[in-house]
Amino acid sequence: MPWDYTTKAPRNHARTLRIALGCAALGLGVQQVLAEDYFNPAMLDIDAPDQGKPDLSLYESGPGIAPGEYQVDVYVNNNKIANKKITFELQKSAKGESILQPCLSVENLKSLGIQSDKFSVTKGDDCVDLSGLPDASATFRPGQQQLLLSIPQAAIIPVPHGYVPPEEMDNGINAFLLNYSYSAGDTHSRGDDGSHQRNEYLNLRPGVNLGAWRFRNYTTWSQTRDDDSTQHDFSSVYSYAQRNILSLGSVVTFGQSSTPSDVFDSLSFTGAQIASDDDMLPDSMKGFAPRIRGVAHSNAQVVVRQNGYVIYQNYVAPGAFEINDLYPTGGSGDLNVTVKETDGSEQHFVVPYASVPVLQREGRFKYSLTGGRYRSYDDSVEKTPFLQGTGIYGLPYDITLYGGMQTSQYYDALALGTGKNIGDLGAFSVDVTAAKSRMQGEKSTQGRAWRVRYSKDFATTGTHFSLAGYRYNSDGYATMSDVMNSYTKDDDWTPPDGRRDRQEATVDQSLGGSLGSLTLSLVKENYWHSDQSMTSLSVGYNGSWNGISYGLNYGLSKNTQDNEDDDEQKNEQTIGLNVSVPLDHWLKNTWVNYTLNNSKHDTTQSVGLSGTALAGNNLSWGVQQGHSHDSGYSSNLNTDYKATYGEMTAGYSQDNQQHQLNVGVQGSVIAHAHGVTFGQPMGDTVALVEAPGASGTGIDNQTGVKTDYRGYAIVPYVTPYHHNTVTLDTESLPSGADVGQATKVITPTRGAVVRASFDTRVGSRVLLTLTRSDGHPVPFGATAAPAHENGEFIVGDGGQVYLTGMHERGTVNVSWGRGASAHCSAHYQLPSHSSDPVINATAQCV
DSSP: OHHHHHHHHHHHHHHHHHHHHHHHHHHHHHHHHHHHOOOOGGGGGSSOTTSOOOOOHHHHTSOSSOSEEEEEEEEETTEEEEEEEEEEEEEEOTTSOEEEEEEOOHHHHHHTTBOGGGOOOEETTTEEOGGGSTTOEEEEETTTTEEEEEOOGGGBOOOOTTOOOGGGOBOOOOEEEEEEEEEEEEEEEOSSSOOEEEEEEEEEEEEEEETTEEEEEEEEEEEEEOSSOEEEEEEEEEEEEEEEEGGGTEEEEEEEEEOOOSSSOOOEEEEEEEEEOGGGSTTOOOOOOOOEEEEESSSEEEEEEETTEEEEEEEEOSEEEEEOOOOOSSSOOOEEEEEEOTTSOEEEEEEOOOOOOOOOOTTOEEEEEEEEEEOOSSTTBOOOEEEEEEEEEEETTTEEEEEEEEEESSEEEEEEEEEEEOGGGOEEEEEEEEEEEOOTTSOOEEEEEEEEEEEEEETTTTEEEEEEEEEEEOTTOOOHHHHHHHOBSOTTOOOOOOEEEEEEEEEEEEOOGGGOEEEEEEEEEEETTSOOEEEEEEEEEEEEETTEEEEEEEEEEEEOSSOTTOHHHHOEEEEEEEEEEEOTTTSTTEEEEEEEEEESSOEEEEEEEEEEESTTSOEEEEEEEEEETTTEEEEEEEEEEEETTEEEEEEEEEOSSEEEEEEEEEEEEEEETTEEEEESOOOSSEEEEEOTTOTTOBBTTOTTOBOOTTSEEEEOOOOTTSOEEEEBOGGGOOTTEEESOOEEEEOBOTTOEEEEEOOEEESEEEEEEEEETTSOBOOTTOEEEETTSSOOEEOOGGGEEEEEEEOSEEEEEEESSSSGGGEEEEEEEOOSSOOOSSEEEEEEEO
16 A cells, blocks of 8 residues: 555655646736736646647747738828728847738838838848838837837928828729719699699719719709699700819819819819819819808798709708718819708898819929810800919918919909918908909990908817908909800890999907807808899807707898899898707607797797617607798798618708608719629718628618629718728628738728729638647637638637637648648538527538
8 A cells, every 4th residue: 555655655745746847937927917918838738738838829829829920900100090901010129029020112101101211121022121210110010000100200201291102092893873862742733723833853973984084064954834834954064074184283174074163263174174183282272162051931842952053952851951061063163052942932132152272382382284165154155265374472471472364255364362370360362453354235344353251260269260361353344254244145135233342251359168169150242233132141059068959140231233222122030049958868869959049031930859770870850840930830840861871861840831741862883894883972082882791781880882682882981082981880890701911001082983892701600629639629829711711710618719700611721830741631520500600610620
């Protein structure tokens, strides 16, 4: 017995010693974890010393991530420059540690604003050795997906913040595009006559992309039908072919378009034009489209005209409304807004639409050259040829010089002006235009126009002058459009009274904190040889308190040009009050609303409920009950649904005089090499998501936008010439689908349709247990790579590995070291019919 005890004692002692060493290793490991998240690999073979040791050097003393290609944010001297795919290779640091270093080519460095000729050593043809430049270094942060480059200032190419190299810009794919918008209203009058009227409006914007060329058309159709007659109008707002010239920072246009409005008033033409595109500049001011705010007394129809063309028509609910999705037809031209109420009355007001002061950076030259025939919405006006050229140049000391010329058979003009940045006081421009003109049947006249414009953000007071201007025309001055419009086939044309002066302003004033904000919009004109004038004023106050929002609006429209004897036409005033109270404590995403509208014609009040519904708040709805002094009681119901394939609206209203039903649908279509995709209304530049197999997947920050049954979707608005991020909502991926990288960065040119292609893995989710031929599990930390796709998965304890996008049968390649004995392949077979979200399977790795 003693000998048995002594013979076992060594074995027990050895076991005890091994446990003690394991505990010591655990203690050291814990101590190291407390210090720097260290895992001791000696723990892996305590219970299975013969399973084989995986090569964990990458995780034990290396970077903690395998070499390969990763999408990272690139920082140069702590400034974020780009987001792109970078290949990382394993290298030894000066201390002998294994680290990941980026493989950057000469082109990569140049695109990041780094002078590659400063580096003296390269590895092969593709990778620049950063050690070739003293004090240059690269640090990869895998957890944050960041690459930090530290580069001496002498090697930095001075470029503006946000600069995007032309070679990164994508002209997109060849495609056919179509935007469409249709609205219809059916009105039945109550009473003895029982009249019926139907209004319809169709807006089509088809286009074709071929390489860098963009072919576009804008066509509208409207029809009004009552019991006695039918009136309809069909017009083509424009048709043109356009392409960018990146080397010149310009776009060239052939066909029907509009001239820029920075020096002269914008003109519609048919011909050719080449002009600078400010959107190609980094951090430049984007194109401007004004917001239209107003107050409707009923379920009213809103019609917006620019340069004589109807560019917007739709129905709005009673109360304050705002239109912020206009698609303007040119760089200038006031927006004439008509609000048609259900009782037949109309409101008219003007929203100013023009450019702010024309300042340019020092050395920047902006230009435009246009030649063609004048184009008017009135077919009786002659298509007179004309030529126009403008130039704007940035001088030192924040001074800008600009000017231009216009010439035609009946008109010649020369403009000259200057602008100045006056620091904390804002920016202004002053110009004068001298013109010689001859209207139809009139003698030649000469005159001058002086103009002052001002723009400023007052950060301390929260005041923003987006536009403030004054213009004075001498007697005898006329614009080119005034002269061109006089040459008409109508015999009853009479010369209009010349405009004497014009004042305009658009001001936003923040009152600070919870006090809300004030907005003001003003246009006022006076005329020579007449007491007639035009004034359009809108003032609004908006605020909120504890989630309750409120607003007060005042509008004045004074226009005596049409009929001096019509007092109502001379002075039309409206006052509106609206209050919205959230009901989240009782009904989520629901508000109770109260509106009051008062005018010379009528006073209306309404109370109602509104809200959003469905998973993505795709459905907006509202129901109201109102009272009018003229029409008595009324009811209104409105809905708006943003779906994958478009947007639909519907509304119903009734009162003592009539009942009305209106419906609308709008959306877009893209026909491309991989099929046809439908979506919501899209802007000028779009992204086409391609994620085959990932149907019904949402796009982040895009309400209602989801991939169709094939995995395609239209992202309707992206910014041209800039980096745009398109991200899939991975939580909405269908069962059996996965994506290796959920974010793509695209850089489209104007008008492009750019593919955002995602590498989707479609198949089963499998928890696969891998064993070797000797029955032992594959080592912990080994990498498993399905043969049918790129990508690696880490093997866990007991040889288990979680795999996605797996086929019914296939092969998985496994590696846990560099030697031939540290590799094997496993052939697997999944159950043919399984409803489990994650399938458990086993396979032998040989």
